[in-house]
Amino acid sequence: MLDSDIYVMIDGDTQCDTSILPRAIAHLHSNQLDMLNIARSKSDSAHYRIGHSFGNKLLSTTAALFFGKQFNDMLSGYRIFSRAFVKSFPAQSKGFEIETELSVFALQQNLRVDEIEASYKPRPQGSFSKLHTFKDGFKILFMIFQLLFTERPLLVFGFLSALCFVISLIVGVDIYLEFLETSRVARYPTLFVCVGVGVIGVVLGVAGMLAHLVVRGNRESRRIAYLNHKKID
Structure with missing residues (x-):
């Protein structure tokens, strides 16, 4: 070059x-x-x-x-x-x-x-x-x-994770209130979906944090390369 x-x-x-x-x-x-x-x-x-x-x-x-x-x-x-x-x-x-x-x-x-x-x-x-x-x-x-x-993976995965938690919360509150009134769960498929979406939210959040650590490491490597050439300048 x-x-x-x-x-x-x-x-x-x-x-x-x-x-x-x-x-x-x-x-x-x-x-x-x-x-x-x-x-x-x-x-x-x-x-x-x-x-x-x-x-x-x-x-x-x-x-x-x-x-x-x-x-x-x-x-x-x-x-x-x-x-x-x-x-x-x-x-x-x-x-x-x-x-x-x-x-x-x-x-x-x-x-x-x-x-x-x-x-x-x-x-x-x-x-x-x-x-x-x-x-x-x-x-x-x-x-x-x-x-x-x-x-900026933390921003992306954090947003998707929060979205999953909001969906899970909205659906879960309705099921929980119904359980308090009847002492039973009438909509098991909905409950499974609610729990599944919540688990996906956790996975996305963890993935975002891990990806953020990787990106930060890459950014530091680029910074070191930049500073090395800056010293030569």
Whole structure:
């Protein structure tokens, strides 16, 4: 892999404004950032398809809801990274989902990130976008939920566990009140379902805690890798 102090990722459609690179790199260095996201300027929205713009905003908001920081343009393919970021980033995706993975990695590792705007040029005549609004949009959404499971399992399994307990409680209270009145259980199948759902809730809760410990260990390993390269820098 190419070794460098900084890495620039840029879309190959010639729409990104490269004249801001010196200023952007200086911003990265002066603020000791690990990732600088270069968002497409809102004033150039005419060069950005409406469907893509809406999908970007929706997906950015969804990611912010689960992972904590709102990027104005989470799907921007124009970014600058520190050496430590690149060397510790465990890339998995191969398509347009990479932007989401980069953003979530930075947030989950508590790395220093920032966002600036740059102008967005019209697409060259005769060229077309490889991004399919719905197909790639669903892939990115799937990536967000996949990362939610792999990076925040306690939240996911905790929610499912709580949901099971609520269902079990609602059904169980009715059976218990009926038992107090009649001194017998008339609906054994319902009771079995109630107990079964409660047991599933316990299993999900334990699974969430175990997965959380594994994720925390992985996060610490990534942090150590990041700090090792940070020392070299």
